[in-house]
Amino acid sequence: MELFKIIGVALITAVTSILLKSTKPELSFAVGVAGVIVILIFIMDLLQSSINILATIASASGMKAGIMKILLKIVGVGYLTEFGAGILSDFGNNSLADKVVLGGKLTILVLALPILESMLALVSKFLGLV
Secondary structure (H helix, E strand, O other): OHHHHHHHHHHHHHHHHHHHHOOOHHHHHHHHHHHHHHHHHHHHHHHHHHHHHHHHHHHHHOOOHHHHHHHHHHHHHHHHHHHHHHHHHHOOOHHHHHHHHHHHHHHHHHHHHHHHHHHHHHHHHHHOOO
8 A cells, every 4th residue: 555655655764864863964854855755756646546536537427627627726725735834834933834724725715616606506506596
């Protein structure tokens, strides 16, 4: 399973980075960056397969392609927001991290408005309000 690979790389990277931090801090940083790159490669493989499955579901269900794009954007904004806020928190800037989270939530709200509008139109069509 990919999750075990990701956790394994993360643990090995963390332990190696901690051990090197006292003697060679610059090498510790390089090990950390290399670990992050390897983990991102694993994540990209998972993301690609997930997108393919979602595209198959969308075509089989007759869902509009625009709605699927919006859903993927919302998921992407959520992950990027969490990633950015986590980095800011690691640097000790929690107040700025909170503002990034707020910005991400507002962005998701704005992206979700067309989906809400489509749902309301569908419900009103079923109820005969249109």
